[in-house]
Amino acid sequence: MKLFKKKEEVNISMDNTVTANNNVYLFSNNKIKNTDNFNRNQAKTLLEIRNLSKEFNGNIVLKGINLEIKENEFMTFLGPSGCGKTTTLRIIAGFDEPTSGDVVFEGSSILNLPPYERPVNTVFQKYALFPHMNVYDNIAFGLKMMKTHNDEIKDKVLHMLKMVKLEGFEHRNVDSLSGGQQQRVAIARALILEPKVLLLDEPLGALDLKLRQEMQYELKEMQRKVGITFIFVTHDQEEALTMSDTIVVMRDGLIQQVGSPIEIYNEPKNRYVANFIGESNIIEGTMIEDYKVKFENEVFDCIDRGFKPNQDIDVVIRPEDLLIIPKDNAKIIGVVESVIFKGVHYEICVIVNGKEYVIHSTDRSKVGDIVGLDVDAEDIHIMEKEMVG
Numbered sequence: 218m219k220l221f222k223k224k225e226e227v228n229i230s231m232d233n234t235v236t237a238n239n240n241v242y243l244f245s246n247n248k249i250k251n252t253d254n255f256n257r258n259q260a261k262t263l264l265e266i267r268n269l270s271k272e273f274n275g276n277i278v279l280k281g282i283n284l285e286i287k288e289n290e291f292m293t294f295l296g297p298s299g300c301g302k303t304t305t306l307r308i309i310a311g312f313d314e315p316t317s318g319d320v321v322f323e324g325s326s327i328l329n330l331p332p333y334e335r336p337v338n339t340v341f342q343k344y345a346l347f348p349h350m351n352v353y354d355n356i357a358f359g360l361k362m363m364k365t366h367n368d369e370i371k372d373k374v375l376h377m378l379k380m381v382k383l384e385g386f387e388h389r390n391v392d393s394l395s396g397g398q399q400q401r402v403a404i405a406r407a408l409i410l411e412p413k414v415l416l417l418d419e420p421l422g423a424l425d426l427k428l429r430q431e432m433q434y435e436l437k438e439m440q441r442k443v444g445i446t447f448i449f450v451t452h453d454q455e456e457a458l459t460m461s462d463t464i465v466v467m468r469d470g471l472i473q474q475v476g477s478p479i480e481i482y483n484e485p486k487n488r489y490v491a492n493f494i495g496e497s498n499i500i501e502g503t504m505i506e507d508y509k510v511k512f513e514n515e516v517f518d519c520i521d522r523g524f525k526p527n528q529d530i531d532v533v534i535r536p537e538d539l540l541i542i543p544k545d546n547a548k549i550i551g552v553v554e555s556v557i558f559k560g561v562h563y564e565i566c567v568i569v570n571g572k573e574y575v576i577h578s579t580d581r582s583k584v585g586d587i588v589g590l591d592v593d594a595e596d597i598h599i600m601e602k603e604m605v606g
Contacts, residue, residue, distance in 0.1 A: 255462045257477070260287035263446055264309070264414060269318035271304050271470075278304050280470040281318065286414075286448065291440050293449045293457040296467035296493075302450045305467075306416050309448065310339050322413070336413040340420050344403040346391045352378075353387035355402055359410045377405035380442060382435075397428045404439065414446045421456060433459045454494050458482065466490050482535075487603055491533050498539065498574050501602075502532040510599060513569060515548040517592070521599040531600045536577040538596035541565070547589020549574075553582045 264286040271279040279301045286292055294302035307313040309320055311332035319326050327335050346355050356377055360370045378384050381401035391399060400420055407415055417436075421429045437460045440447045451457055457464045458478045466473040466481065466489075474486045485491035488499055502512030507522035512532050524530060544550045551569035565576045567588060574590060582588060 255290065257287055257290065257463060260290060262286070263288040263290075263323065265319075265321040266305065266309075267319040267321060269305065269308065269320070270316045271301070271308065271313065272316045278470050279308075279315070279318075282470070282472050284465065284472065284475070286446060287463075289444055289446060291437060291447045291449065291460055291462045292465060293451060293461040293463070294465050294467060295451060295454065295457040297452055299469075300467040301470040302465075302467050303418055306339075306418055306448060306450050309335075309414075310337055310416050311335050312339075337416055338407040338410055338412040338414075339416040339418065340400075340403050340407050342419045342422050344399050344420075346399060346402060346406075348390075348392055350391070351387065352383065352389050352391060352394070352402055355391055356405045356409055358406060363410075373409050374405075377409050380408075380439065381405045395428075396424050397432060400424070400432065401435075404436075408439075408443055412445065414448060415440075417447060417449045419450055419452070421451070421453075429456075430459075436460060458494070464494075466493060468493075484598060485533060485600065487600060488531065491600070496536050496575060498534045498536065500532040500534070500572070502530055502599075504528045504530045504599060508594075510597060513549050517548070517597060518594040519597040519599060520595050521597075524599065529602050531602050533598040533600055534592055534596060536564070536575045537562075538592055539574060539576040540591045540593075541567075541576060541578055541580065541582060542589045542591045544587050544589040547591055549590040551588060551590060553584050553586045553588060556582055556584060 262285045266282060266284040266286075268281045268283060269279055270277065270281050278299070282301070282305070294305060296302050304313060308315050311327075311330065315328070320328055322336055347358065350358070353374055356374050357370050360373065374387065378387060381404060383398065383401055383405070386394070386398070391402060394402065403420070404415075421432055424432060433456055436447070436449075449456075449460065461478055463475065464478055464481045465475050468489055474481060474490050476484070481490065481494050485494060485497075491497040491499060500512045502510050504521070504524035504527070505511050505516060506526055507524075508519055510517055510519045510521070510530070510532060549569055551567040551574060553565060554568050554573070555566040557564040559577075562577045562579050563581050565578055565582050567574045567576060567590065569590070576590070
């Protein structure tokens with residue numbers, strides 16, 4: 218069955234364990250407790266980005282960003298094209314130099330180190346495999362360049378093939394492999410050198426949807442097995458939510474928010490994050506007092522506090538948290554404008570006072586129906602109103 222708790226969809230098995238966003242939870246007494254081992258607050262800082270800026274031909278693509286990356290963390294840089302995520306990755310790798318700022322690994326700057334001396338390795342979107350080499354030689358290439366003994370190379374290559382589920386493929390030509398298999402070869406080639414950090418620049422972008430979804434889970438499992446830090450770049454929110462310990466949402470060369478998938482989804486810091494991560498209904502409102510918010514000319518209970526009395530704010534409600542109820546029992550009443558079947562739910566658009574509300578529901582409504590809307594207090598999120606201009 219599925220349980221929706223604080224905007225999070227989780228799957229519950231018969232032994233009361235739960236998986237959500239690829240983390241493990243324990244279900245007991247109607248409460249969910251995260252039992253995943255990674256704790257960012259307690260983890261050791263491995264890599265630091267300090268006041269990093271980058272300018273290309275007068276265009277500023279990074280604007281003094283600061284970030285700590287932890288040991289054994291799966292961190293994802295998430296944002297649209299041009300937000301600075303790939304530039305940040307390339308500076309960490311040593312392929313680009315920053316205009317200002319520093320990249321610090323275990324307390325020491327690595328900016329003056331060439332890429333091959335940095336404790337990182339990179340997997341590119343196009344994999345960059347050697348077409349004239351078979352699978353074995355592609356994976357072994359780095360070790361051969363380091364003059365590693367043949368017996369050690371063989372042992373490590375076979376171990377990598379097992380880890381990426383390509384046992385028996387060592388003599389295959391890479392051109393004969395599927396996209397997913399080629400990607401695994403590229404990952405094995407990067408991991409065999411035992412980097413402290415693996416950088417992945419949109420490596421799933423060239424795969425079809427089903428294979429991309431399968432590889433999301435495989436990548437996270439690989440990261441857990443090898444026990445190193447992964448830094449993953451993507452514009453795909455589903456990839457970020459599925460795999461990450463920590464998501465860094467970027468826009469126009471700035472970091473908008475850093476947090477776990479649940480924090481980013483449940484507690485977006487601004488309109489941009491709320492809209493970029495999933496769908497959101499964002500409504501202008503007033504924070505009457507702690508735990509009381511007014512929108513659509515009605516007062517609702519909420520769980521937020523710390524705002525000024527009668528402060529103008531923005532209310533965020535996810536589509537799956539809006540409930541359609543009989544209009545006689547509702548504070549909010551609207552008219553169903555459209556109903557779209559999405560497979561696991563209906564996407565229902567309701568017009569309220571000229572504004573559009575999007576609802577995800579397993580119950581179907583009819584176009585033209587007059588319906589009521591309701592929402593639980595814990596599913597109302599309050600944000601500071603953004604200043605325009």
